Amino acid sequence: MPVTRTRFCPAPSGWLHVGGARAALYNWLAARHDNGAFVFRIEDTDAERVTDESMQGMVEAMRFLGLDWDEGPEVEGPHGPYRQSERTALYAAVVAALLKAGGAYDAYETPAELAAEREAAQREGRPPGYGGGHRNLTDEQREAFLAEGREPVVRIRTPDEGSVGFTDLIRGPVEFAWADIADFVVQRADGSVTYYLANAVDDLAMGINVVSRGEDLLSATPRQLLLYNLLLADDLLDRALADNAYPGRPADAVPPVFAHQPLLVGEDRKPLSKRHGSVAIDEFRRQGFLPEVLVNFLALCGWSYDATTERFTVDELIDRFTLDRVGRHPALFDTAKLRAMNGDRIKELGDAELAERLQPYLHDAGLVDEPALPEQQRLLLGLAPLLRERIQTLAEAEPLVAFCFRDDVVFDEAAVAKHLKGRAGDVLQAAERVLADVGEWNAEAILGALDGVAADLELGRGKTFQPVRVAVAGSAVSPPLPETLALLDRELVLARIRAAQSLVG
Known part of the structure; x- marks a missing residue:
């Protein structure tokens, strides 16, 4: 096997x-x-x-x-080599051998003649494929076409009758009638080869024995099966490989089986x-x-x-x-399912791994160095647990946390208009005062201080938190506010709250 x-x-x-x-x-x-x-x-x-x-x-x-x-x-x-552009000598040798063996022939029709043939077939209700007009040209006819300056394509001669079948690993038995498959081109007039020829030659030469591809290529399979037979007959491909100094086929090579996805x-x-x-x-x-x-x-x-x-x-x-x-x-x-699966996987990541995965995205946004500086690493590690439940893709983190890495606040005009009005000035003044007096700079203390502002001003938490959030983040959306503020330098937070007071309308 x-x-x-x-x-x-x-x-x-x-x-x-x-x-x-x-x-x-x-x-x-x-x-x-x-x-x-x-x-x-x-x-x-x-x-x-x-x-x-x-x-x-x-x-x-x-x-x-x-x-x-x-x-x-x-x-x-x-x-x-594994680039087809580096295998052109092999393809040319194979085409020459196919012509000599009679499996292929030169066809000299012009594009205009082929178009006229297709139009006639359509009018008459016949299949639009090539009709085989140049299958059996005499030497004199070929010489006459060449004298006109015509450059031939090379076509493979398909059987006139019968069928070709194979067992697809996914679709089961598949069969095509040869009457429906016209003689097909393997070499263009400029000497370049088509997909059919190069693909078949390389699959056999490289010992590929399973071809799994999209179902859009199912109709190409009969042509490739025919080419396999022609290439393996009388060691045609093996001789071409040897004569042109290409590696020989694997010793255990067999033609591919197909699985069309x-x-x-x-x-x-x-x-x-x-x-x-x-x-x-x-x-x-x-x-x-x-x-x-x-x-x-x-x-x-x-x-x-x-x-x-x-x-x-x-x-x-x-x-x-x-x-x-x-x-x-x-x-x-x-x-939607892909996004849900991605979000679920993000939730499973540990803080350090999530921070590591986020770093390239924040670097691309111009927020983090490569490699990240120690302070940036600290921020990323602290933000990771705050983001885990709030993002479904890594790129969604950037707008949520960009303010943590920028020197200046970029304000969202809609957020400023909505939240920096009315009593927002009182909130920001009070918040600046109580946050300056907080003893230990941590989320619990910050939460207590801001809740105290809400109580003193007889406002709900939203009316208190949102002005502070906009002042510090520039946006009405961010990770949890106390936990995020605790990751930032206290003086930076106070400076932003102080500066935003001038924006209150």
């Missing part, structure tokens, strides 16, 4: 979105469950769409999620897209979602262990995950 080898092979033309991340996760879990290998391969043959920034972003997103790879960028391995949908049950909000992993990171929660949540977008269990550590997922427990039906990407 060969060692399980899975792969994730994105095209770096954008950011890693949640659909791609789930595909990566399922492949990673399948490999880790079986003590196999997880390969990270970059499919960058489309030079017009690929960017180095996108590739680096995908690498960083994978590392953020904790999805380490055994072979691929920055790691390399025995079956590289269900569609991810939004609350409107339509395919997940930007109209549903954030779909990029990097955006979820910026919003302060914990990587272990994202992994747990994405695992549940299609897979279940039983009817009730929803909270898993990464180790538990590795132990329990199998592709045959992935469902066929569309999986709901429930953002």
